[in-house]
Amino acid sequence: MKYTTFNQKNNNPLTEPMFFGNPVNVARYDQQKHQIFEKLIEKQISFFWRPEEVDVSKDRVDFQKLSDSEKHIFISNLKYQTLLDSIQGRSPNIAFLPILSLPELETWVETWSFFETIHSRSYTHILRNLFGDPSSIFNDIVENEEIKKRAADISKYYDDLIFATQLWQTLGEGVHTISGCSYNITMRELKKKLYLCMNSVNALEAIRFYVSFACTFAFAERELMEGNSKIIRLIARDENLHLTSTQHILNLWAKGKDDPEMVEIAEECKEEATEIFLNAVRQEKEWAAYLFKQGSMIGLNKEILCQYVEFIANHRMSAIGLGQPFAIKSNPLPWMNNYLNSDNVQVAPQESEISSYLVGQIDSEVNAEDFGDFDL
Amino acid sequence: MVAIKDHETVQHKAQKTLLESIELKEIPVHFHCREGYCGACRTKLIKGEVEYLTFPLAYIDDDEILPCCCYPTSDIEIELA
Numbered sequence: 391m392k393y394t395t396f397n398q399k400n401n402n403p404l405t406e407p408m409f410f411g412n413p414v415n416v417a418r419y420d421q422q423k424h425q426i427f428e429k430l431i432e433k434q435i436s437f438f439w440r441p442e443e444v445d446v447s448k449d450r451v452d453f454q455k456l457s458d459s460e461k462h463i464f465i466s467n468l469k470y471q472t473l474l475d476s477i478q479g480r481s482p483n484i485a486f487l488p489i490l491s492l493p494e495l496e497t498w499v500e501t502w503s504f505f506e507t508i509h510s511r512s513y514t515h516i517l518r519n520l521f522g523d524p525s526s527i528f529n530d531i532v533e534n535e536e537i538k539k540r541a542a543d544i545s546k547y548y549d550d551l552i553f554a555t556q557l558w559q560t561l562g563e564g565v566h567t568i569s570g571c572s573y574n575i576t577m578r579e580l581k582k583k584l585y586l587c588m589n590s591v592n593a594l595e596a597i598r599f600y601v602s603f604a605c606t607f608a609f610a611e612r613e614l615m616e617g618n619s620k621i622i623r624l625i626a627r628d629e630n631l632h633l634t635s636t637q638h639i640l641n642l643w644a645k646g647k648d649d650p651e652m653v654e655i656a657e658e659c660k661e662e663a664t665e666i667f668l669n670a671v672r673q674e675k676e677w678a679a680y681l682f683k684q685g686s687m688i689g690l691n692k693e694i695l696c697q698y699v700e701f702i703a704n705h706r707m708s709a710i711g712l713g714q715p716f717a718i719k720s721n722p723l724p725w726m727n728n729y730l731n732s733d734n735v736q737v738a739p740q741e742s743e744i745s746s747y748l749v750g751q752i753d754s755e756v757n758a759e760d761f762g763d764f765d766l
Numbered sequence: 767m768v769a770i771k772d773h774e775t776v777q778h779k780a781q782k783t784l785l786e787s788i789e790l791k792e793i794p795v796h797f798h799c800r801e802g803y804c805g806a807c808r809t810k811l812i813k814g815e816v817e818y819l820t821f822p823l824a825y826i827d828d829d830e831i832l833p834c835c836c837y838p839t840s841d842i843e844i845e846l847a
Contacts, residue, residue, distance in 0.1 A: 429823055433803060630804040637805065637825040705796065708847070709805060709825060721796065730798035730806075 393488050393559050403492055407649035408639065409584055410577065411491030418493055424648075426638050427498040434501050434631055439624050441512030446519045446617030453520050453615065459685035464615065466681055467605040469531050471622075472513045473541055474598060476531075478506040478632075481548045485587060488555055489580075498635060505628045512621045519617075536680045540673055544598075547590035547666075551583040578651070585643070585655050589663040589710075592636040593670040596706035597699060599629050601674045604698055605681065607729040608690035623729055630730070633706075640710045664712050667703065674699045690723075697722040768838060771812070771845040778838050784816065785833035795833060795846060802835035809833050814842030 397415040404423050406412055422428045456464060483503045490496045517524035531537055557566055558575050566573050603626050610619035643652035656663075678695040686692065700716035708714050721727075768776040768787065778787045785807055788795055798806035805824030809831055816836040824832060831844070 426823070429821055433823060627799070630799055631823070634803055634805060634824050641825050641827075705806065705847070709808065720794070727797060730804070732799045732801045732803075 391559060391562070406491035407652075408492055408495055408642065409486070409489050409649070410581065413488075414490060414493050414496050416493065417497065419497070422494045423492050424494065424638075424642065427492070427494040427635070430631060430635050430638075431494070431498050431501050434498075434505060434628065437505075437624075437628055437631070439508070441508065441515040441621060444512075444515075444617055444620045444624075446516055446621070449516070449615045449617045450519055456614070457685075459682075460609075460687050462684050463605060463681050463687060464609065465527060466536075467602050468513060468516065468618075469527060469534065469537055470540070470677070471599075471602045471606075471625075472510065472528070473531050473537055474544070474594065474602070475506050475509040475513065477541070477544055477548070478594070479503055479510050481545070482506075482591070485548050485552050485555070488559065489584070502632050502635065505632075509625045509628070512625065516618050516621060536677065540598075540677065543669070543673065544590065544594055547583070547587040551580075551587040554580055554583050578655075581649075581651060581655055582659060585652065585659050586662060586666065588636060588639055589659075589666045590670075592633070592640060592706075592710065593667050595629055595633040595636060597667070597670050597674060597703055599626075600702050601677065601695065601699055603629075603729070604695060604723055604726060605690065607726060608687060610729065611689050611725055612687075619729070626730055627732055637709050644711060660712070663710075664707075664715075667707055667712060668715070671699055671703045694722050698726075767841045769813075769841070769843040771843070773846070783834055784831070784836050784838060788833060793846075797834055800834045802832050805832070807832055807834045808847055810845040810847075812843040812845060814838060814840045816842065 394413055397413040399412055399415075401412045401415070403414070403416075403418075404421060406423065408424070419428055419431075453461070453464070480503065482499050486499050487496060490499065514524070517527055521527065554573070554575060557568070557573055558580055561575070563576050564574075566575060603622060606615075606619055606622040609615040640656070642648045644656040646653045675696045678692045678699070681695075682692040697718055698721075700718045701721055704714040704716050704718065768778050768784065770776060770788070770793065773793050774791065776788055776791050776793070778784065779790065782790075785795055785797060785800065795809075796806050798804040800807075802818070802820055803823040805826065808824070808826055811829055811831045816831050816838050818832075818836050820835050822832045822835055826832060833844075
């Protein structure tokens with residue numbers, strides 16, 4: 391079906407599925423099929439921040455004091471975070487917007503992606519402060535084999551869905567031969583690709599980001615690179631929300647609260663979805679080995695980070711009905727909670743909803759007793 | 767009263783969230799955001815009722831609650847993850 395930027399059909403968005411129904415026409419939020427996405431938009435917008443608000447100048451001094459192995463850990467971690475947000479800043483838009491059918495979900499995806507671009511901008515802010523010219527760091531992201539391996543696996547599901555969607559939107563369902571390769575495009579196949587892609591995004595937001603957060607906060611635990619940690623704390627708060635959204639989508643499908651065909655697909659693809667998760671776990675462990683190849687740092691080493699990957703995977707997988715495949719029960723990095731707790735994320739008073747700070751407010755509630763001592 | 771499977775029973779303190787009441791007894795509960803949007807503290811509610819003062823954004827199943835932002839309105843029985 392050809393995509394249209396304003397679908398002229400007068401459809402009822404309350405009866406559309408999340409994906410592969412009619413394209414969205416009117417961007418209205420007074421009513422929602424799935425209220426949760428409207429709530430997520432509100433929450434995400436209330437989190438708005440700018441990287442320039444965080445002073446990272448002290449990090450430059452700290453960075454010079456790090457050992458070579460610690461510098462390797464810090465910079466590699468930052469490169470990986472840059473890669474993840476480079477992908478996330480565009481991919482949900484390109485992959486999901488053309489096939490979405492609900493206005494609230496459409497705006498959620500746009501809001502989500504926009505925040506990933508703030509994250510990308512903050513990596514430039516951090517790196518520009520550490521190096522006069524950060525070009526070599528950015529260039530290495532597309533040359534470093536360890537990073538490229540991960541990038542290929544993350545973008546694979548997105549690319550697959552995007553290409554199939556393009557074929558479907560230009561040629562419709564059927565078997566299409568493009569440059570000698572034959573592609574079978576059916577609605578069922580498209581929905582399967584969407585399901586797997588959503589699982590891969592979920593694993594990215596659920597596990598991959600958290601491995602990188604653990605590395606950042608391990609420096610902050612030693613009172614090093616604290617400007618960077620402040621920024622990553624804001625990023626972690628956003629990512630938590632993004633993770634919540636993909637968990638909601640997967641569960642809405644699996645529990646039959648959206649498209650009935652997706653219930654079957656969720657059941658059919660359960661093994662593949664589990665494999666996507668377990669593969670992410672394996673890759674993150676390999677990444678831990680690469681990070682600590684020149685030596686570990688105080689408070690964090692390869693073993694603890696691998697245990698943390700398993701611990702967090704248990705939690706994330708059970709949230710989407712995939713069970714808890716690992717034996718680990720207690721959190722090997724309990725201090726992580728201090729950094730992920732939203733109370734510890736500093737915000738400027740005028741930007742938060744602290745009522746005592748609001749000025750010029752009018753109390754519009756008037757009761758009969760307010761006129762009690764009023765004589766005419 | 768809050769009965770917790772495999773742990774001692776906790777007295778719920780007024781004005782405190784369920785999570786804070788449990789933590790007073792030093793029973794470990796997994797948490798991150800403490801604001802209802804991350805879902806780290808997801809807990810099974812076996813019996814009883816709770817209410818939320820802020821909308822719980824994180825995904826929870828029909829028989830699950832978020833201790834970080836809920837308040838019991840009756841005696842409850844829960845099972846920690």
